[in-house]
Amino acid sequence: MARVRRPSNISVASKTPKAFIYIAVAVIAVAGYFIVQHNKGGEAENSEETAVASTDRSSALYAPAIGPEDAPVVFAKWTDFQ
């Protein structure tokens, strides 16, 4: 029996309704969004373990000191108590 070639401009009706596909895509997108947000939260929690000094916290500002701030000589000592 001769086979009939189907013209390419005629689509075959899918067994899966289009609405179902749209819903599935939407669910995947929303799930992806929440996964990304969750990971960001985890990174933020981890970043608390290592703090990076902010720009307004110079070391000298918080150093215990004797003598005026406008002294012409600053003698700085890095040391410990042991």
Place this chain on the structure above:
Amino acid sequence: MEELTEHYGDQLRLEYHHYPLGFHKAAEPAAIASAAAQKQGKFWEMAHKLYDNYKELNTADYAAYAAEIGLDVEQFKKDFEDPEVIGLVRRDKAVGDKIGVRGTPSMFVNGRRISGRTLDDFKGIIDAELAATKALINKQTDVKAAVRKRMEAAPPNTDPKNAFPGGKTYLSYVIDDGKVEFSTEATPPPPPPPPVPKTVFNAVVNEGDPIKGPKDALVTIVEVSDFQ
């Protein structure tokens, strides 16, 4: 140091920066205790306590020190565990690393590392720095600006691991923004000391072995060694 501040008066500012060495196990908790005392305005009082007891520093004693120098002890205990207070110490050490501190004490005069040992050494260095700074002061440059210029001109840390791009090491890290990374986690308690071995060995001492002391001494120490 106190003699220097008395000698120079308003001409000198002495800054204390934390650099608890890793192999000084008690040094970091002690530094944090001093920073906690600083929160109540009594850093130097706590520092004196810690220096007086430097051979037997023990975290368990710090609350008692706090009481002795008149701190609010409960507040001190909270501050001792406060990540912000811990961060003050860790940040100072991280800055020290960046400017080339490797041991204690390490001293800088207007951003220049010095290596004096005696009071006269320090006076000579400070006198020279006073002259250099005062020479920069004029109508446009006040004392603070002159000090800043001296720090800006200080030799950079050339350590390839920590060298600051642009060379303004001291000024950049100590005085300006000086971004460095440091942990604010609480210090873990020191590990317990290893148990004393209980194995008894029978060390045989033969006739003719080099010996000092009587053969019937109550204690015999046997040393197994070489000459290299």
